[in-house]
Amino acid sequence: MFPIEPKKILIGFICADFFILALYLLFANHPLLGERVDLGQEGNLPTWYSSFKFTLAAIAALHCYFQGKQTPYNRGWLLVTGLMLLMSIDETGQFHETATRWLMESSGGNNLRDYFLVSKEGGALLWTLIFSPIILLVGGALSVFYYLQFRAHPHLFVAGLVLVGLFALAAGLETMQAKILGAENYLDASSWSQFKIFSTLEEMAELLGATLLLWIHYSFAWLKNNTSPE
Template sequence: MLNIRILPLLVLASVVTVVLDGLGILGHEWWEWQRIHGLWRQVDLNQEGNFASWFEAFILLCCTIAAAGNTVLARSRNDPHARRWFVVSALLLVMTVDEASQIHDMATSGMRKLLDVEMGDSLFFAWVIPAALVLVVAGLYLLPLLFALEPVARLGLLLGGGVYFGGALVVEVISGKVITPGRDSPGYHAITLFEEVLELAGSLIVLTVLLGIIERADATIRLRATATTIQATVEQRA
């Protein structure tokens, strides 16, 4: 049986990606390295359609799968919070798709016109407003699930979510203040790298907690796939 511990590999790959992106930024500022092609573009965490964006989406996909595993466990035990676990899985899947395709940017233009926002304003990346509203509504709905978890898991999810959304929303607002035409200033590169580091760290913390909940459940989740369906079953460990 092939047994791969994916979490250490994801942490290692995250560190390597962040270090290479940082080197690319320094090389661009000090030695005029080009970051629009080659290796430096692939590890640019603020770019789209490259390895770095795929990797960030992959971590969120792993979180989605782990949350789905917790949904299966909850349903097998008739847990009253099984539906909320399903909502967590669905939200993480939406975040995964958004990370890969940047759907949230579609809300930016309309919100800028509505708020009369210009470059240099804190709400230049105006998509954070509807995103924050969704986050508040989802958080309120998921509170009963959060309080039903063990204290360690609860604190871990709060920490991971706080770190992730602190980068995705709070630091995004700050980056709106330092952005310049062409998005090529040292300050903007530094703040966006910090934002992406927070998102990577937050998603890895959440993944660690979700996998830990499954591990402590003392059960094995098995998948059986056919041409048309995927069936998940839970087996208690001896």
């Protein structure tokens, strides 16, 4: 069921992450390929690749459920599977950004933009602040669940903390991008260059975080498969 060792999975997807980065750096200004490999664009190769990883993470989480004992804690893997599928769908559909744009059209959204000195163009990048209560609730619950599951495999829990840090870094960088778009001189060369750097770092943090997420689930399923009695 799991013929590939987890270490090879991790190395392979990290190499793929940096291959995506290399494509972007090489072809960012290409008239035909530029948008297809742009890390900051939606509906292109990096987006579909990231969605694919979340789908694989969902499949691995489902394997963890079927291979575990039928306890209340083990049923949490079904919730994790659903969460990974939602993240996969949202990665391609960008529903969180659509919802944020809609909220930003309200008076409350205008007040939020004014408070953070963010322009209308950068309003959608504030989704991490708008949905922060939900993000913190889900992230906290997921961390507790991982701790309960990975107590016998602390390296997996440490990897989980690292991926939380990567996603938090990505959220912070996205907020900084919104601040840049709110500046009066955001169209000058220096500000735009800074925006692109933050955007690239943010997307790479998300790609590497998704890779760790997939690896954690796959590793746990692989360990359970190899320690299960024949």
